[in-house]
Amino acid sequence: MVEFTFKGAELDEAKSVLLSSLSGGKSMTIPVKQVPAKKGVLAAQLPADAAPGLYDIRLVARFGVSNPRVFQISAADVVESPGTNTKSDKAVAVTAASVIQGTFKAAVPHWFSFDGRKDQRLIGSFTGSGFDVRTSLVGGIYDASGRELARMRDGLVDVKFPADGTYKIKVHDLMFATGDDYGYRLTLTTGPVVWAKGKDEVYGWNLPGGQVVSGLRVNRGQPLEHLKVDAATMTKLVTASPLKVFTLPENMEAASKEGVTPIAVGQTISGWFPANGAAKVFELNFKAGDRINLEVTSQQLGFTTDPNLLVENVKGETVTAQGEVNDLAGLVPAPSTRILSLDPTYAYDSKADGVFRISVSDPSNAANGRRYPFQLCIRKTGEPALDGAxxxxxxxxxxxxxxxxxxxxxxxxxxxxxxxxxxxxxxxxxxxxxxxxxxxxxxxxxxxxxxxxxxxxxxxxxxxxxxxxxxxxxxxxxxxxxxxxxxxxxxxxxxxxxxxxxxxxxxxxxxxxxxxxxxxxxxxxxxxxxxxxxxxxxxxxxxxxxxxxxxxxxxxxxxxxxxxxxxxxxxxxxxxxxxxxxxxxxxxxxxxxxxxxxxxxxxxRKAEDIAAAQSTAKRAAEAQAAAKKALDEAKVLKPEDEAGKTAQEAKIKELTAALTKTDKAKADADKAAKELVTKNPAKDATFIVYxxxxxxxxxxxx
CATH class of the missing domain: 2.60.40.10 (Immunoglobulins)
Known part of the structure; x- marks a missing residue:
């Protein structure tokens, strides 16, 4: 059984939560119920076959479905930080394979301790924006003497233990900010961590049998490792990874060759940006009448890149500039919610046969040594496409x-x-x-x-x-x-x-x-x-x-x-x-x-309940009026003998009791309807019409 706390408006009469996998898996609707004695806390029983991973979670309540937040299902033990573990000697004991979560309520760090073995590699991961929190988590891992062995950089801390012993980890927000929006979920693991997957390959760290790719870094940590895998192994590795795994674009090997790579209209080629801001160069032959887009995609795939696209015209030995694009100019109209769009596209309407030299680079990561994947697509503009919608x-x-x-x-x-x-x-x-x-x-x-x-x-x-x-x-x-x-x-x-x-x-x-x-x-x-x-x-x-x-x-x-x-x-x-x-x-x-x-x-609010209560009150009033009328009519009668008088008195007594009963029913119904109206007064609201x-x-x- 899992407990949830939701905060916001229009959350009454919660019925279920909707979990949508962020890795392309199925969605699940799970009934929820109010936890007794815990206001605002709901409980749900996760299905036994719910796969570990990251999900969008939404509450389904009386007035529809909420906006999404991120929810993680993990096979590891979850440890809640009590918030009192603010010094090294108050560190909370965890294992080297656990999930630690907490909220910074005060501007102090949280400490945890765990046991490690000699030469054992431990990776801790945290993705703040991926969990809809404002936290920028920093911290380090320390040995028994207090010496720092590793520091968290770009959401990862990676350490190889020098000896058997007890180690500690300290975490805090970069600016020591506090409040409900400053939570964290830190996953510790001694197993593999997958960063990205392709058709039959994975990249990450601590991969079993993985080969280090020299110079291929995506953060300030260790270089990525590469591993060829079958489908079953990939599923196992991706499912166990604490990170949201990126999906590599197709045809990654096609752009890995040195020198100029030929590319044709209608073709898509992918690869890794060269190091140090250098460009990967392609050559495109086109025909008169070709109307094409030269599309570079990387930032849209989730990578922290800002690609540059240089197009040059080649005529024999002469090379002249045709165009250079960094960010695609925004078209009008634009989305009502701002969408970051840093990938360049160059449009060309060919009037004659020709050759383009296309250079693709990522100068934004030239100084930090990071390299990320990209995709170059030469697309005919007359072909409808929904890629990246x-x-x-x-x-x-x-x-x-x-x-x-x-x-x-x-x-x-x-x-x-x-x-x-x-x-x-x-x-x-x-x-x-x-x-x-x-x-x-x-x-x-x-x-x-x-x-x-x-x-x-x-x-x-x-x-x-x-x-x-x-x-x-x-x-x-x-x-x-x-x-x-x-x-x-x-x-x-x-x-x-x-x-x-x-x-x-x-x-x-x-x-x-x-x-x-x-x-x-x-x-x-x-x-x-x-x-x-x-x-x-x-x-x-x-x-x-x-x-x-x-x-x-x-x-x-x-x-x-x-x-x-x-x-x-x-x-x-x-x-x-x-x-x-x-x-x-x-x-x-x-x-x-x-x-x-x-x-x-x-x-x-509760308009249906109010209408039902008012209807009940109306029926109670009608029943009261009928009972009063029956009593009044019984009192008007003039029996001529003692037997008749006795019968009349009994009838009046019966009808008086019935009237008393309807009086109470009407009073109760009026009170119930009035309380509902008082608690749920009619208000002006704004409705959006389409x-x-x-x-x-x-x-x-x-």
């Missing part, structure tokens, strides 16, 4: 450029519509439009289509829940990554926006009817000339708690700050989106448009 839970634009930035919702209400942003990296203005399919939707939810327009990197997937969709949540298929804002940010000028690449997007269903639903009342696609205008009629379905005006922006055409707007008047059920294509300056092509906007609604998708087909001047 990232989902983003759509949210309203912030009030200002600096914020505030809130963690967006990923929940659908019955009958309602929700949009997911989908970001396709490495696209340029030459890329064609792309449909984005999605699968494994929750029961009762359908996709209204996903689309990224020509020359754009951001599109939307619209989802709709049926009127009777059951409560629940599901991890979607088709997109493997989600950009998740870790904490709300009030001001990006003062705070860093932390975004973690979580696993597949997850959608929840709220079993309440959406306050408003918006539909475009024209068939798709809507055709219009580049200098024309078009009006799209809109139909609004409102619930009784939604009467305010709805101010909407048209997403998918331009920067949201400059997007066309439409306001649907208070209580109105119809509106019109007017688009002036000449003003928007859209090129011919097909575009996907979604309307998004906030509306104020009257929201009352429209059905609008496909806009822009054509040349007619």
């Amino acid at each position: 990232v989902a983003v839970n759509a949210k309203l634009p912030p009030a200002a450029a600096i914020g505030p930035h809130e963690i967006p919702s990923a929940n659908l209400w019955r009958g309602g519509i929700l949009a997911l942003e989908v970001y396709l990296p490495n696209r340029t203005g030459m890329n064609v439009a792309t449909e984005v399919p999605i699968g494994n939707l929750p029961v009762g939810v359908t996709s209204l289509g996903g689309f990224v327009a020509k020359g754009q990197s951001l599109g939307h997937i619209a989802l709709r829940a049926s009127a009777d969709a059951p409560a629940g949540a599901a991890a979607l298929s088709g997109i493997s990554s989600t950009a998740s804002l870790v904490w709300p940010v009030k001001d990006t000028g003062r705070e860093t926006m932390h975004v973690r690449m979580a696993g597949a997007p997850v959608i929840g269903v709220v079993p309440d009817t959406a306050p408003a639903t918006l539909e475009a009342a024209l068939p798709n696609p809507v055709e219009v000339a580049v200098d024309g205008k078009v009006d799209v009629p809109l139909k609004v379905t409102r619930q009784s708690n939604c009467t305010d005006a709805i101010k909407l922006k048209a997403l998918g055409l331009t920067d949201p700050a400059k997007a066309p707007e439409v306001t649907i008047a208070a209580k109105a059920n119809e509106g019109k989106l007017s688009l002036d294509l000449k003003t928007l300056k859209l090129l011919p092509g097909e575009y996907g448009v979604l309307l998004q906007g906030p509306v104020k609604v009257v929201f009352q 429209s059905t998708p609008i496909r806009l087909k822009v054509v040349a001047k007619k």
